[in-house]
Amino acid sequence: MNNITNQSLSEILESIKSKKISSLELTQAYIKNIENAKKLNAFVTTTFDQALENAKKFDNKPNNEQLLSGIPLAVKDLFCTENVKTTAGSNILNNFVPSYESTVTKNLWNNGAFLLGKLNCDEFAMGSSNETSFFGNVINPIGDHLVPGGSSGGSSSALAADLTPATIGTDTGGSIRQPASFTGTVGLKPTYGLCSRWGIVAFASSLDQAGPMTKTVNDCSIMLEAMSSFDEKDSTSINKKKESYSKNLKDNIKGLKIGIPKEYRVDNMPKEIDELWEKGKKILKDLGAQLIDISLPHTKYALPTYYIVAPAEASSNLARYDGVRYGYRSQKGKDLIEMYENTRSEGFGDEVKRRILIGTYVLSSGYYDAYYLKAQKVRQLIKKDFDDSFTKVDAILTPSTPSSAFKIGEKTNDPVSMYLNDIFTVPVNLAGLPALSLPAGLDKQGYPLGLQLIGKALDEQKILNIGYAFEKNCGYKNEIKKWWS
Template sequence: MTDITNQSLNEIIENVKTKKVSSTDLTKAYIKNIESAKKLNAFVTTTFEHALAKAKQFDNKPNFDQLLPGIPLAVKDLFCTENTKTTAGSNILNNFIPSYESTVTKNLWDSGSFLLGKLNCDEFAMGSSNETSHYGNVINPVGDKLVPGGSSGGSSSALAADLTPATIGTDTGGSIRQPASFTGTVGLKPTYGLCSRWGIVAFASSLDQAGPMTKTIKDCAIMLEAMSGFDEKDSTSINKKKDQYSKNLKDNIKGLKIGIPKEYRVDNMPKEVDELWEKGKKILKDLGAQLIDISLPHTKYALPTYYIVAPAEASSNLARYDGVRYGYRSTQGKDLIEMYEKTRSEGFGDEVKRRILIGTYVLSSGYYDAYYLKAQKVRQLIKKDFDDSFKKIDAILTPSTPSSAFKIGEKTNDPVSMYLNDIFTVPVNLAGLPALSMPAGVDKQSHPLGLQLIGKALDEQKILNIGYAFEKNCGFKNEIKKWWS
């Protein structure tokens, strides 16, 4: 029998539906893969017993009309899962067992899937390489010295290594798209408000969005359809009818206008990234799309804006970790204030502390106008750049990242160089737009590289369609050798 896990989610669903494989056999195959991939350190927690029980339940009483019939799924450890430990990659939540389920994971389970385990990530999703996790570095299946990207690094690693048929991550400044690009997989950050934030450990509430990470565009459409939808419990959730992204997927993109922003050609960008972008343009043009040069003049200010807005929101969101109601508490400290200070000092890692301090400072009395208000104004300009461009185009094509996966330890001593990795992904979060990273090729070292498609708000179907057409004509195949097992 061929490897049942080395296939797309869509193919796996077909195999379950046509009874070529049972949910139990499928689950067992993933458990075997996970057990032989401990070197990758993609998992913080596994829930094998739960998964096997759910698989058995499904096989006894199958419902093939669901979107994800009998499919085991591992998810980023930022989603609260009822009765299953949820750490957010942090020591401060090392013993936190939620008494509730996040809306997004509940939507997945209601579609027929069940939890296989919780995936490693940067602490509170703050990082671009998964090196800030309290639970150790995650290894990129592409190479044993490479980071898997971040913050959804456990998700990208597990997906590329066939440890889960699809997964979900969260994206505040690129945390889905950058790891997807680094592992040769597909990642989508939806429009702000499309997927509920309820029950997701909060980082920066005006930027955070959950989204799918998959092997193919079709899989991405299936997952988005399953996880999205209006939720009363999230005040920023958009109230609209659920879209049937997978059913409506079309590969005809004739006549679509694709914007090419000149500001995304940055200094010191490797030649291969530029060549890949050219290749992407050519493919879309050959498929009948029209390329249009555009300008997004405030692009270079997106990262500095992000590094005010995101830490400011984080400092406020992370104030809840006080060692009183849940999570870690220090045994040091002789009074209440000292207990708080020691708990937070021992519970948070260096990057999280850095960002809390930045956020506290930019919001503090006397500095608010100079930093936070200024950033909100520039955020307006960045959004306006996109609004103006989208009057004349359907979507924007850019590289996903300025380089392929870098080595573990390469950027840890210089926070700003780490931040620069998100230069192409951050503007989209500031503007609340949907964006897709799709694998497009490899560099000289055979490391995958991705291209990004940015759409108008709520135009997920269109960028999925463009991605679908691109995928069929790009000829990319993710050649990962299973060196770890």
């Protein structure tokens, strides 16, 4: 069982099925890693006793027919887990213990996995560095002074540090793909509606989507297959036949048309990102794909649009935190209104408050047309850009982020510079499309950089296939020194 934890999920599944290792031994190995990695601050809650019991149960009566037979998994603390505290990285939910299980996590458990713990994240998934969490920032295993990205920063950190064999995050504007890019891991934001939003703490309902974060593209296809489903309880869930992404994974991409959008550039973008993009293009071309120059002319308006739509939806979603039905309640205030005001002021962190105020303002009487309606119109233009391009190409290749992982504290005093980190990831959420971030190389400091493949709606299989072929020919391997243990 030497080094089982640095293997991929699919390799671990093989070892479980061939009884080279028991689920209990596997679980114990991860628990040991987690206990030695407290410095990374990736976990908010651990469920070791429960995990060990589930592992023993599996070993006594193994069912190897499942997608995730006997696999312990840690998940982002935005997914409600029955009888296990769920905080969303916020003080206001610090004592919240759901009496129900999110559909996505229930799907994982129904496929043979079990919970190892809950992973730290930016408060209500609002952040790009995991620094807005009430439970403190998470450290990137790549370096002790680096952010792991956000908002699924606990997820990316835990995955890269071998604290979980695979994990899940949520992506509203890049919260899966950006942390995956910062840690040299694979992250997929599925098509809006493919994975149920039921039981996920809501941020911006028209953008939020759960997805897998894994070490390999094959692992990613296994996780997506396990977590996605039609769900009556989510009114925007897409009713379609379940696909076997892992069984159908192919590395032949000959003849596929890959769009290269000229707008995916920013001022002062490090030269290495351009070089990486060139390298990605060459790999795909050598594999027989055809590169086609395209234009997505409204790209630069995606972030300003996002910073109207997302806060507007958040201000409405977060109105539920009133200190009455669940969560934190302030003891200060002489009447009901003051109780609300103090509860929300003490319960929410600065970034969350900022976004609630932006959202409240853009929706308030007299300003709705100028901001929210305007943003919905621009969102239409952004979606149309993609629709037009996808009449000509099968997928689109871009960098995942405009930089590698930045230093802790580097951007906390300037919200707009923090927001700019999501410039390449946000358009996809506004258009509801699937996108895969793949580790593709290192910058001159030795920090990972990612490339993003954007697909048509519900065309996950195709971008996974392209990613699979890319991965085999890219030669990227995460070599992380375990400085924390």
